[in-house]
Amino acid sequence: MNDEAFDYVVVGGGTAGCVLANRLSADRAHRVLVLEAGPNDTSPYIHVPAGLMRLQKKYNWRYEAEPDASRHGAVDHWAAGKVLGGGSSINGMLWVRGDPGDFDGWAASGCEGWDYARVLPYFLRAETYERPGDPYRGTGGPQHVSHLRGIHPLTEEFVGAAMEEGYPYNPDYNSARHDGVAHAQLSQRGGLRHSTATAYLLPARRRSNLRVATRAHVERIVVEHGRAVGVDYVMRGRRRRVRAEREVVLAAGALASPKILMLSGIGPADHLAGLGISVVADHAEVGRNLQEHPHSMMSWHVDVPTLNVDVGPSAVVRHGVEYALHRSGPAASAPGHALLFVRSPTMSSGPCDYQFTFSPLAFKIPDLAGGDSDDAAHDVNEVVLHDRPAVNVIQCVLHPEGRGAITLRSGDPADRIRLEHEVIGRQRDLDRLVEACNMTRRIMAAPTMARHVIDERIPGPIVESDDAMREFLRFASWRGEHAVGTCRMGGDDRSVVDPSLRVRRVDGLRVIDASIFPTLTSGNTNAPVVMIAEKGADLVLGRAEPIAAFARSAGDESTG
Numbered sequence: 001m002n003d004e005a006f007d008y009v010v011v012g013g014g015t016a017g018c019v020l021a022n023r024l025s026a027d028r029a030h031r032v033l034v035l036e037a038g039p040n041d042t043s044p045y046i047h048v049p050a051g052l053m054r055l056q057k058k059y060n061w062r063y064e065a066e067p068d069a070s071r072h073g074a075v076d077h078w079a080a081g082k083v084l085g086g087g088s089s090i091n092g093m094l095w096v097r098g099d100p101g102d103f104d105g106w107a108a109s110g111c112e113g114w115d116y117a118r119v120l121p122y123f124l125r126a127e128t129y130e131r132p133g134d135p136y137r138g139t140g141g142p143q144h145v146s147h148l149r150g151i152h153p154l155t156e157e158f159v160g161a162a163m164e165e166g167y168p169y170n171p172d173y174n175s176a177r178h179d180g181v182a183h184a185q186l187s188q189r190g191g192l193r194h195s196t197a198t199a200y201l202l203p204a205r206r207r208s209n210l211r212v213a214t215r216a217h218v219e220r221i222v223v224e225h226g227r228a229v230g231v232d233y234v235m236r237g238r239r240r241r242v243r244a245e246r247e248v249v250l251a252a253g254a255l256a257s258p259k260i261l262m263l264s265g266i267g268p269a270d271h272l273a274g275l276g277i278s279v280v281a282d283h284a285e286v287g288r289n290l291q292e293h294p295h296s297m298m299s300w301h302v303d304v305p306t307l308n309v310d311v312g313p314s315a316v317v318r319h320g321v322e323y324a325l326h327r328s329g330p331a332a333s334a335p336g337h338a339l340l341f342v343r344s345p346t347m348s349s350g351p352c353d354y355q356f357t358f359s360p361l362a363f364k365i366p367d368l369a370g371g372d373s374d375d376a377a378h379d380v381n382e383v384v385l386h387d388r389p390a391v392n393v394i395q396c397v398l399h400p401e402g403r404g405a406i407t408l409r410s411g412d413p414a415d416r417i418r419l420e421h422e423v424i425g426r427q428r429d430l431d432r433l434v435e436a437c438n439m440t441r442r443i444m445a446a447p448t449m450a451r452h453v454i455d456e457r458i459p460g461p462i463v464e465s466d467d468a469m470r471e472f473l474r475f476a477s478w479r480g481e482h483a484v485g486t487c488r489m490g491g492d493d494r495s496v497v498d499p500s501l502r503v504r505r506v507d508g509l510r511v512i513d514a515s516i517f518p519t520l521t522s523g524n525t526n527a528p529v530v531m532i533a534e535k536g537a538d539l540v541l542g543r544a545e546p547i548a549a550f551a552r553s554a555g556d557e558s559t560g
């Protein structure tokens with residue numbers, strides 16, 4: 001090893017990595033190194049919310065998956081941020097904690113300390129919510145959470161239509177109650193994207209005890225006598241090694257953290273041995289348990305101009321001026337404007353089963369009938385706007401049964417992972433998606449919305465029966481960009497990390513990112529990852545949990 005040594009080496013400067021960088025380096029006695037494979041987040045397309053549509057591919061890993069047999073062999077490119085801030089720098093900015101029952105479920109499955117009452121203090125610590133006054137919401141945290149600056153009239157009509165269909169209005173789905181129809185909350189501050197790179201890393205970067213290396217590609221963790229003691233990485237074409245005197249913290253995301261573990265000899269012994277990798281710790285579940293939210297998109301032509309048609313040269317100037325003066329208007333917008341969280345009519349309790357995301361704008365989609373395997377419509381880098389006024393409603397099955405897996409192709413770190421996952425491989429998941437599509441149609445037919453609808457654009461009236469909808473979904477469903485679960489946390493010996501996020505059977509090594517979710521939460525995944533990193537930092541530092549009194553009663557109320 002060379003002379004470079006830090007107390008903590010954080011692998012990955014993404015959503016979780018930036019939170020960890022800040023919290024671990026707050027004590028100036030700790031020397032912290034963050035190794036991020038991507039570049040700095042200087043591009044304005046990252047920070048101006050509408051820039052999402054113009055983001056360059058270089059900020060996205062675009063992990064190519066194996067053909068998905070449940071969707072006629074479609075080949076997807078799974079998005080993941082490759083830049084400081086990771087997913088939080090390229091995502092749709094929706095801020096959704098999930099249902100309190102999700103975390104109680106984690107605790108019940110053996111993840112002691114992860115029930116809602118025990119994670120709520122970390123959500124509170126993370127947040128500054130722009131509407132203070134609710135004890136469930138944070139007001140002093142680094143991560144700003146805001147509402148859209150300007151509401152499209154059809155967003156209000158969608159909210160009204162959902163209420164006509166019997167769903168209650170929920171002023172704050174991140175408070176005590178998760179279900180109902182609501183206006184979207186975003187990781188934005190003052191009309192700008194508020195990634196964890198901006199919220200957490202930027203204020204910490206001046207600390208002399210924190211070093212952030214970008215374009216530093218980690219290949220493997222160095223394990224000696226059962227303890228992680230350093231990291232091998234490549235930077236500017238040179239292979240380097242750095243020593244971690246206290247811990248290595250893996251925060252490379254759900255698709256890369258298991259890859260790095262396996263390249264380091266931590267994974268399923270037979271798989272690793274077959275590739276000639278010396279086994280350091282046999283972990284059957286590394287790379288397994290991959291979960292994603294099955295999604296579909298429906299669309300209606302409407303009689304009110306929507307954001308996708310307000311894009312000509314004069315509109316661009318108008319929106320640019322509005323944004324420059326007020327940080328508002330379409331340039332400050334995000335894809336999701338209203339959210340609806342619902343329990344399935346066939347279920348009566350527990351966390352919500354479906355999320356619906358309403359957008360007063362519409363994208364083009366590839367030739368569905370042709371069975372085109374191109375996923376361009378759902379590729380963050382290749383979104384093409386539809387040319388007529390139309391709205392989109394996205395359906396999401398929040399708790400799918402389907403599971404995928406990540407394995408290695410070889411022991412070469414430069415090789416692509418093998419990513420296997422079927423979006424609707426389980427009949428129950430497909431049936432659920434059909435149910436969600438039917439529910440969407442009922443909302444769009446409610447009087448408040450129906451008066452604006454010209455016709456159903458996608459899938460259209462030709463798709464009438466449930467069987468026809470199933471066939472449509474075999475071409476048109478996709479993933480939610482919410483990969484989790486590949487280094488499962490659990491109380492059992494087979495789990496990859498224990499409830500303190502320590503990798504079992506290896507000392508000095510934790511995983512703190514989306515990989516550790518035992519199961520998906522009821523919503524988008526960025527906010528729970530921020531919470532995990534906040535709590536993870538305390539676990540690394542051996543700190544006592546913050547607050548308890550309010551949290552305990554909050555958890556009791558929400559789950560009672």
Ligand SMILES: Cc1cc2nc3c(=O)[nH]c(=O)nc-3n(C[C@H](O)[C@H](O)[C@H](O)COP(=O)(O)OP(=O)(O)OC[C@H]3O[C@@H](n4cnc5c(N)ncnc54)[C@H](O)[C@@H]3O)c2cc1C
Binds near residue numbers: 038084253260
């Ligand atoms: C296109 C897209 C849209 C999304 N929309 C939303 C949304 O609207 N709301 C929401 O809540 N969630 C959304 N998500 C999901 C959310 O952003 C992720 O769950 C979250 O960012 C995961 O955080 P993480 O820290 O686990 O991983 P990441 O944020 O992906 O961070 C991992 C970091 O590790 C780096 N890395 C990987 N491999 C290496 C290596 N070998 N060496 C060094 N560094 C490495 C990566 O470059 C990355 O910066 C979206 C995700 C995507 C991709």
